[in-house]
Amino acid sequence: MPYLPQTPSQTAGPYVHIGLAPRLAGLPAAAMDRDAPIAGPRCAGDRISVTGRILDAAGAPVRDAMIEVWQANAEGIFAHPDDPRRNELEPDFRGWGRMACDFETGEWGLQTVCPGAAPGGGAPHLSLWIVARGINTGLATRVYFPENTAANAADPVLDMVEPHRRPTLIAARDGAAGAGAYRFDIRLRGPGETVFLDL
């Protein structure tokens, strides 16, 4: 049987917000709202925030990027029909969200519940996907949490990463911002380049 060839990727360009976050592009608030939370107020688990910047080869913040996140809930359950425990999910847990970098500062941020470990799924993590002008194919990476020393050491994805690059996938506690606050900067190119995944 012949296989169909994959449709090639193209950059999302600088105006990605029109399609994926219309309010940021300046379209009226009512236009196609995409603001549903990753984890609504009825979701169990520790509330966390992750903020960061995306830096280019010169160390300059990328201010036109868009990031998507995908994660399990606090019990390690995904909001997807293939998860055998899907029926135990909170009704307001989506596990997916979209964040844009600030047009001035480049800062992005998300609020969610801390993910749990899924059976056979390694250490708790957030999956990220990054698109922007100058990024021809969306970049996948993961955010792990610094507290989970043992689980991270046993994680099959982290295990494949050269040890000196592993820290690029582990968020830092942001003490100044309070409990549950993390920083995760992404370096697209150059010193400290983030590990990107071909999944």
Added chain:
Amino acid sequence: MTGAFYPIDRRRHPPAFDDAYKSTVARAPQFPLLSLETPPAERMGPVFGHADLGERDNDLLRNFAAPGSDGPVGERVVLHGHVLDEDARPVPGTLVEIWQANAGGRYRHVNDGYLAPLDPAFGGCGRTLTDAQGYYAFRTVKPGAYPWRNGTDSWRPAHVHFSVFGSGFAQRLITQMYFEGDPLIPLCPIVRTIPDPEAVEQLVARLDMKAAQPFDALAYRFDIVLRGRRATPFENRPEGG
């Protein structure tokens, strides 16, 4: 658990670095991507339903125009097609989002300052779910070409940006659709990041007279192929998985 995805076919997708598209130079990772069989987390992805959408979200002729307005200026077109995977299996119920410039080549975006005017009746943003057979359709106007800061003679061919989810996060795709017969296509540095001319052809929508709406709108057909999934009959499952 459904299977891992077939690998991304790097012969058909653009490389990260291409100095003719200058924005890639500071933003392309230098290290190779870490290739892994799709882990369970990224085999799954968000699911959207009709409750997430508004009635006119797929009709760009109407979704921004004030009630009673004549609608946007420009050539009225239907954009439609089939979302499939490499095994030719339809991808039903998946979210397809589009964005585009207006007929003059101007984006309704706070950061776009091109000379061409905004159209008060055009937002340039649409979304829909594929139907049970994997088909989608939008109604819009054909976008205009516009110059951009790369070389001093860099012009984007008329194009519509497409974002597609598929059934797993690792299937996520953003691309651009071009219009058959546009002489700017082979000149465009962004198009030319794709090394294989045959792969470029896959991004060129074909005029589809059978789908045109008589005395109303022309139609273009754009099919989208996402990564396929490996069958899993012999997969070793983790205990309890």
